[in-house]
Amino acid sequence: MFILDAHLDLAMNAMEWNRDLTWTVDEIRESERGMTDRPDRGKNTVSLQAMREGNIGLCVATQIARYVKPESQLPGWNSPQQAWAQTQGQLAWYRTMEDLGEMVQITGLQGLKKHIKLWEGTSADKPIGYILSLEGADSIVSMAHLEKSFESGLRAIGPAHYGPGTYAHGTDSVGGIGSKGKELLKKIEELNLILDATHLCDMSFWETMKIYNGPVWASHNNCRKLVDHNRQFSDEQIKELISRKAVIGVALDAWMMVPNWTRGESTPEGMGVNLGQMIDNIDHICQLSGDSKHVGIGTDLDGAFGKEQSPADLDTIADLQKVPDMLKLRGYSQGDIENIMHQNFIDFLERTWS
Numbered sequence: 001m002f003i004l005d006a007h008l009d010l011a012m013n014a015m016e017w018n019r020d021l022t023w024t025v026d027e028i029r030e031s032e033r034g035m036t037d038r039p040d041r042g043k044n045t046v047s048l049q050a051m052r053e054g055n056i057g058l059c060v061a062t063q064i065a066r067y068v069k070p071e072s073q074l075p076g077w078n079s080p081q082q083a084w085a086q087t088q089g090q091l092a093w094y095r096t097m098e099d100l101g102e103m104v105q106i107t108g109l110q111g112l113k114k115h116i117k118l119w120e121g122t123s124a125d126k127p128i129g130y131i132l133s134l135e136g137a138d139s140i141v142s143m144a145h146l147e148k149s150f151e152s153g154l155r156a157i158g159p160a161h162y163g164p165g166t167y168a169h170g171t172d173s174v175g176g177i178g179s180k181g182k183e184l185l186k187k188i189e190e191l192n193l194i195l196d197a198t199h200l201c202d203m204s205f206w207e208t209m210k211i212y213n214g215p216v217w218a219s220h221n222n223c224r225k226l227v228d229h230n231r232q233f234s235d236e237q238i239k240e241l242i243s244r245k246a247v248i249g250v251a252l253d254a255w256m257m258v259p260n261w262t263r264g265e266s267t268p269e270g271m272g273v274n275l276g277q278m279i280d281n282i283d284h285i286c287q288l289s290g291d292s293k294h295v296g297i298g299t300d301l302d303g304a305f306g307k308e309q310s311p312a313d314l315d316t317i318a319d320l321q322k323v324p325d326m327l328k329l330r331g332y333s334q335g336d337i338e339n340i341m342h343q344n345f346i347d348f349l350e351r352t353w354s
Contacts, residue, residue, distance in 0.1 A: 001324050002119060003056040004342040005317070006249035006298035007198075007220035008046065010061045010130070011090035013302055017044075022102055025050050025316045039264065043306030046317045048102055051128055054318030057119040058106070058342070060219055060298070061094065061130040063087040063154075066161055067138035074163045076138075083139035091152060094130065103128045107153045109353040116346070131349070133196060133219065136161030136170070143187045150191050156219070158196035159184060160204060168204040171231045176207045189214040194352060197221070197241065198298075201230060209240055215352040216244050217345075220251040220298035223284045226277070227259050235288060242289045245351070247344045249298020250281045254309045257281075268312040275311045275319075279326050282340060292336035296345045297323070 013019045017038065019028050025047045035041040051059070065086035066076035077083040097103040104127040106112050115129040133156035140146050146157075159181060160170030167184045169175035177185070185208060188195055195216040197205060218241060224232035233241070233248070241248060254268055255261035257277040268274070285295040301310065301317050313322070327337045 001055065001321065001338065002058075002116075002342050003054060003297060003320055004345045005051075005056050005059040005301075005320070006217070006247075006296055006345055007133075007135075007251070007300050007303070008059045008061050009064060009135070009300070009303045010046070010059075011093045012062065012064055012304075013044070013046065014093045015086075015090055019044060019047075021046070021048050021097075022100070023047060023049075038304075039308060040302070040304070040306030043308050044302050045306060045310060045314065046302040048097075048128055050316040050318045052124075052126070054316070054320050055119075056128075056317060056320065057126060058115065058129040058346075059131070060133045060156060062133050062135045063090045063139070064135040064161070065090075065139045066136055067166065068163070072163060080138060080141045080166065084141050084145060087134065087139045087149075091132075094132070098127075101125070101127055103130055105129075105153045106131050107155060109350060112346070112349055112353070131155050133157065133194075135196070136165060136199070137167045137184060138165050140167070140184070143183065146184070146187055147191070150193065154193065156194035156196050156217070157188060158198050158200075158219075159208070160199050160201070162199070168208070169201040170199045170204075171201065173201055174203060175201065176203050181208070182211060185212045188212075192352065197237075197246070199231075202234075202237075205237060209244075215348070216241065217246045217348060218248040218298075220249050220300040220303075222251055222256045222281045225284060226280060227256055229256070231256060238285060238288050242285075242294045245294075245348070247294055247296050247348050248285055249296045249345070250278050250285075251298055251300045252278060252310055252314070253300055253303065253305060254311070257311070263309075267308070268310060273311050274313045275322055275326060278311070278323065279330055282327070283330060286336075292332065292339045293344055293347075295340055297341060 032042040065083035068076035159168035
């Protein structure tokens, strides 16, 4: 089945982890044998070939670079200008992949329909389609920079990532959006960008919902009902997104899938983490909405973690093809499964771009 993955940090892996994503997953793992600078070395799950093997022909691919103030304990750049430059380096990598024919940027309805039609064919060398998203807006030095990003193909943006940001407060922080956040939201709405609500802390989330009227989704966000942490959305937040015709992509980071995960100590096998918890999150959102039209896939695979923090029954991203049969066993119809695996996000994009 064709799959749309709504959140992959491809350029970050290429530019910061120095992974050549044109290699196979096994080749990347072998190249990292013996490396200890990061916990996920040799444990990656994503490559462009693995995406093709899994029929994951379309993704939302990120730029990400956090600006942190001197007193912050979070890693990041010391100025928004440095963060901006980092995102432009990531953009250059995507452009290079386009030049190779490995990827193609999707920026509007015509390109979307053309790409989906291409992937309905039998050719083996199809490019991976990507919709450019910015995870955390701290690299947006000014609204002129956001306009420049839009001209470069940016189509979705999350105001915050972890901690307090320039425009909003993110995961593990408490606070609102302030005047800069309101200015950003106004410009997002003006450009018809998609607002990604992922990572907004509760206060920033509700302040955003109060004043923002444009298209919104949550590219990679699970359910607080199943894992009680501020990174997840409460049922009330999920219902708010449903009321706005949003789609929520379910993520595969193990600590978001089971309670009481301890980073660096817990293992997927020891904690029983598997794709079944993905189905649990999908089902919970479907129960809240009363249908299958507001949930999709947003794995965040290799988002600074690898197999050490992924479902035990997933070796590479191609194993997402196990999910349709798992949904069928839970009683989901073929139409429901197609909605979840790709159609909900495609319908969302068609509504937004038409």
